[in-house]
Structure formats: structure tokens, C-alpha cells
Amino acid sequence: MWGNYSYGLLVIMIAAVIAFFALAREHDDLHKLLLIDLVEIISLGIIALLGTDLAEALILPGLTVGIAELLALSQIYCTKERIRAAPVKGLNIEVITKADAPLILSVFLVVYGMVLSGFTGGAVAGLGLVFLFISRSYREELNLLEMASGISWALWIFAFFVFMFLPEYWFIALMGAAIGILLKVTVKMSLVGTMWGENHG
């Protein structure tokens, strides 16, 4: 019996055949990476076909795994091909004397991110930190950021165990998980931002 689900699956499978066929024919390493980024969307689509709240919750880990592996692979690609960030020397445009951006913008973004908390909050606060590092030519401590990332991860695991073993304290667990993810996303955003920007200073 052909229901909506089967029709959706048919479309996704056609997309999968096209994408994997392209992947099988591609020889260039960089293009393979780009195509895989495209292929990942198919798995998100097939999960989304579930159409329940569970699907939404499953998409998030699926997306994260894809992005994480893509990040690691692109770094391996850069090393393998010996690609380095070429330092930019004197742009050929009229440059007005570089001045520090007002701190208030970063502060606003970080505070607003904290108010939002959760995923979006982390992204906004991370943007604020990146902005701070870039605009104020800050020599940031990568190790410090990584440590904060590790601590927030531990906080999240702790929250998970509270949920599992002390369910009556669910509120504390929820807040712990929310703050953990806020810290984590913030740190990761600023890490990615500064990893790219480090060599240009």
C-alpha cells in the first residue's frame, strides 16, 4: 500500500542514488568532501520523514556527527595537501587607521546569549567572543577555551546522570544541561573562529 511515507521514501532514495553515484564517479579529493556534505542531507531527510518529535530529536545528533566528522576531515585534508593560511600583507585598499571596536557590542552579544541560553544562546555568545578576539587583537588562550569546553561537557554528562538517577531534581539537571550546552557552543564557536583567524594577526 502506497502511503505518504512510501512516496517520501521514494524521493529520498532517488536523491540518494544520484548523490552516491556522483560520489562513486568523483576523483578529486576536495570534491569528494563537498559531495559528502551534500550526501549527509539525505540522512537528515530520511530521519525527518518519521514526522514525529522523535525525528526532530534524532536529526540533531545526526547533524552534529556529520559536522564533527567534516571538521576533522577538512583539517586532515589541509595537512595532507600542506595547505596553510597565507598571511595577508597590506590590502590594496585605502585603510583607515585600525581602531578597537567598542566593547559594548561584544558584551551585548554575550549577555544576550546568556539570556537566551541553550543552543542559540551559545551561538550568539560565541559570536560575541569571536568579535571581541578579532576586533581587540586579543591573544586568546586556546588551552583555556578547551578547558572550558571540557568542563561544560562534564557538566552536561552530570546533568544526564541526575536525570537518570535522581529524577526528582529534574530542574537542576535541566539548568545544568542548558548551561553546559551554552558554554560548549560558545567555546566551540570561538575556537573555530580563532583557529581560522590566528595566523593572520
Add this chain to the structure above:
Amino acid sequence: MIIRKISHFLCNYENIMPLFAGACTLLFIAGFLFLPIQYTDNQLYPKTIDRNSSLDPYDRGGPPFTQVTIAAQYMENSPAAGLVTSYLTPFSLYLSRTTPHMGTTIVAHPGGIIDEILYNTRGLDTVVEATILFIAFAIASYIYRKV
């Protein structure tokens, strides 16, 4: 002889990716034959949409600190299920009462159905997912610093 040829083909790692992609292509083509797949209506965490709610696509809970019923697999294992989804921070509560747009930013605050599933009933998924992210960042930053 055939095995030797196959192993000779496989020992060149440039060939692995096309081989795997080809296998996936064949698999999904074969998938057409199985196609009318019966969708079971009795799903976990079913989605219902109340267009009149100010939390529109994500409204699952009643007032904060009340427990709503969540169709989880093992209800008895998560006694707190249904509390997280109804919780709103005071700021979010204010937004949801004054504007009709809170639902579009529901992932931006602690609470809500996604947090319910990700942290509470299926928390182990999130732990593994966060760990994968952690590992990938460790690999990337190690390789980045090494060169």
C-alpha cells in the same frame, strides 16, 4: 586468482571510496523494490500541532511545573518526563504571553520537547553525540597544532 585481483584492487585505498559509494548506490536502487513500506501509526512522541497556541509548532506542555503525558517507550523509567517540556524560563514565559513568535525560538531556552527527549528520555544519545563532537574537535585541534 579472482581473490588476488580483488585484493589487489582493494589495496589501493584510492579505490575504496568509489567502491563504497557504488555499493550504496546499488543498495538504494534495490530499495525501490522494497518500497511500499508500511508506516506504523503507533509512533513514539507523536506530533500534534495547535495553530492557536502562541508556542505554535512546539506546544506540548501545559502551564510550567505541571506534568503532561509524553508517549515515551518506557514511561516508568523516566518519572520526570513531561515536566521539562512544559517548563519555560520567566523570560520565555513573558515572550510567549506577549508575542505569538515564541514557538519559533523554543530551542533557544531550556525546556521544550526537544530538550525533553535529548536530555531526559533519550539522554544517552546526547552523551554519545557530544562525545563524538569532542573527539572530532580533539582530532582537528591536534592536527592543526602539530603542523
Add this chain to the structure above:
Amino acid sequence: MASIGGIPSYILEFGDELVYFTPYTITLFLLALTFTVLVIISRPERQVDIAFGGDAYRAKEISLSEMRFRRFMAIACGLASMGAMVTGDIFNFTLFTAMVGITNVGIVAAVKSPHVQDAAYQYGLVALSATVPLFAGAAVYAAATGSLSMIELMKGTLPAVPLIAKAMLVIGVVGEGMAPFYAAKAEMFRAPGAPYVIMCSLSSLLIFLRVVEVVLLG
């Protein structure tokens, strides 16, 4: 309730996701545990190059940080395989499998040799694209049966799992566990590997063994 793995003897509850031990999975779990402990306590080997036709030989220089990093990856790989052995949830199993894949990439990619890096990259591409059939298989499981719990699938009261979902799961695991077939090979001859490379092979073997049980469930 009987299945290939035997009767679940001990069930640990994490909300909707159950961790269960059958005689089959507990054997695999103990194997992974033993190897992880071995990786923690053992000292890595040193590779020696011998000049052909002479008495000269020299040990390859390996930095301490590289060995530390690879040990960390090998331990993470062991933990991921342990998780994949005992989890009782289809989606959780796919996540653990994906983690085995990325840690295998990490074990190999830390080596400086360009050849090894190239092998790691190619393997990483396969591991990354294998997440597609893996997650797709889990999603079809959920859509067709309405459940992701292996315990529920074992009971036999749910609708049958479509063959295509099982095939997707298997090919996904094959993609994630491909490391020993060539990445380790490139590695063993050109870079000092043991005991960390053994972890690649062992974890792949374990996830293959586990997916057989998973596929025969529903």
C-alpha cells in the same frame, strides 16, 4: 524472548534506552574491556629501520604527544565499542558505531607520514558517508515498527522490520568498520602502530559481530 544472543540477563535503564547484557554481548563487552585495559597499561612499540646490506639501524623518532594522543583515541575507541556492544537501542547503536569510525580515523591520522595521512583521509571519507545508510536504517526501523528499542523488537509483537532497513544498517557498519582492511595496512608498514592499530581492527570486528545480532532481532 529468545534470540541469537540468548536471554537478556541484566537490564540497565537509561530512560528510553536500555542497556542489556546477554551471554553473547557480555562476551564481546568483556573482550573490548580487556583490550581497552591493555591499551591503557601497555607501552607502545618502537619501530626500527634497518639499512639493507649493512649493520646500521635506527629507531624512528615518535613524539610523546603523538603517542599520548593516539592512546587517548584508542581508549575512546575501546569505550565506544563497549557502548556499541551493550546498548539496547538501534539509534544509540548507530551513534556508537559512528564514534568507533571517527576514533579509528583519529588513531591513524595522528601519524605524521603523508602516506598515512592520505590513507586516513580516504578512510574518513568512507566513515563519513557510511553514517548516511546507518542513520537511514535506524530511521526506517523507527518508521516501520514504531520503536527503536531492541527489547521491544525481540518480543516479536511489533510489525516486521523491512529488509532494506537491515541492509542499510549492515552496509553502514561495514563502512564504519572498514579501517583494518587498508588504513591499518598502510599504517603497520610505515608507522609505529601497535597496540593502537590493533584497537582499530578489534573494534571493527566487534561491531561486525554485534550488527549480526541486531539484524536478526526484528
